[in-house]
Amino acid sequence: MRLASYAFLTEADWTRRIDELDRIAARCELCPRRCGVNRLAGERGFCGAPGGLVLSSIFPHHGEEPPLSGTGGSGTVFFTHCTLKCVFCQNYQISHEQEGRTFSEEELAGKMLGLQAKGCHNVNLVTATHFLPWVLRSLRLAAESGLAIPVVYNCGGYELGETIDLLKDVVDIWLPDMKYGRNEPARLYSKAPDYVEINQAAIRRMFRQVGPLRCDPAGIARRGLCIRHLVLPNDQSASRDVLAFLQQTFDPQDVFISLMAQYRPLHGADRHALIDTRVDAREYETIKRGFIAAGFEGFYQDPEKLDAAFVIDFKTRKEESLNGS
Numbered sequence: 001m002r003l004a005s006y007a008f009l010t011e012a013d014w015t016r017r018i019d020e021l022d023r024i025a026a027r028c029e030l031c032p033r034r035c036g037v038n039r040l041a042g043e044r045g046f047c048g049a050p051g052g053l054v055l056s057s058i059f060p061h062h063g064e065e066p067p068l069s070g071t072g073g074s075g076t077v078f079f080t081h082c083t084l085k086c087v088f089c090q091n092y093q094i095s096h097e098q099e100g101r102t103f104s105e106e107e108l109a110g111k112m113l114g115l116q117a118k119g120c121h122n123v124n125l126v127t128a129t130h131f132l133p134w135v136l137r138s139l140r141l142a143a144e145s146g147l148a149i150p151v152v153y154n155c156g157g158y159e160l161g162e163t164i165d166l167l168k169d170v171v172d173i174w175l176p177d178m179k180y181g182r183n184e185p186a187r188l189y190s191k192a193p194d195y196v197e198i199n200q201a202a203i204r205r206m207f208r209q210v211g212p213l214r215c216d217p218a219g220i221a222r223r224g225l226c227i228r229h230l231v232l233p234n235d236q237s238a239s240r241d242v243l244a245f246l247q248q249t250f251d252p253q254d255v256f257i258s259l260m261a262q263y264r265p266l267h268g269a270d271r272h273a274l275i276d277t278r279v280d281a282r283e284y285e286t287i288k289r290g291f292i293a294a295g296f297e298g299f300y301q302d303p304e305k306l307d308a309a310f311v312i313d314f315k316t317r318k319e320e321s322l323n324g325s
């Protein structure tokens, strides 16, 4: 098995990264909210996360993009709380309702090794930014015990450059969202009026770090960038602006896109008329044609073939996944 990048980090490499993340968390600037609270002392900021790990669910996920799920599944680790908390969050049970329980670093390390033993192709950290000092300590423990599959960093794309830099050679596959192409809906739905600038800078930085998505002969992703864009109804994700940025910034052949049609009006979406509905299939198809015409390859969903399975019930899922090995 080809080893992931973090398998080659030295003790000094790990220590430097973890010390720096501890320093950042002590006046928390782990994400662009820059709350300044002392997370190491248990203070909480916008995300609501305490000091230490809180997780909702860990399991081999067979519904991620094909290069990630492959045949063995993607080893998803869903962290509780979130730095964005979008009103329509498709995982609102963990981001808003704080479904989950505390974990020790050793326990998480054991779970990651368990995912590898089950044949998962990667460890897929879902929304981990607000727990990064503790996550890296767990990863270090797991790496010392033989974890060697790639780490996927699955995030909302609202990330600081310093944080991205500290994950160089820890993360092999960046899996960020581009949620919005304009700041007004980002302000309205995610309380992030600076989302677009921060997101676009983050995407550029991630690409410089890992390059295009590269797969092994079996089609399983080993390293690179995959960008997710969840199309919101009534142009609320400003998909044409997202596409325009990508066209201006990248060679289309270098970027793997996952264009998602699976939006459901969940949680607080009913307070906003424009997103209180499913995405119209014709609207998705128009956006999809634009991406394809521009030369972007990747994963495109068929809106007619989607079912409710894309929405995970974390209240039932945690029973089967946190307690098992």
Ligand code: SF4
Pocket: 028, 029, 030, 031, 032, 033, 034, 035, 036, 037, 039, 044, 045, 046, 047, 048, 049, 083, 129, 130
């Ligand atoms: S990780 Fe949480 S506490 Fe830290 S800056 Fe972001 S929202 Fe604030």
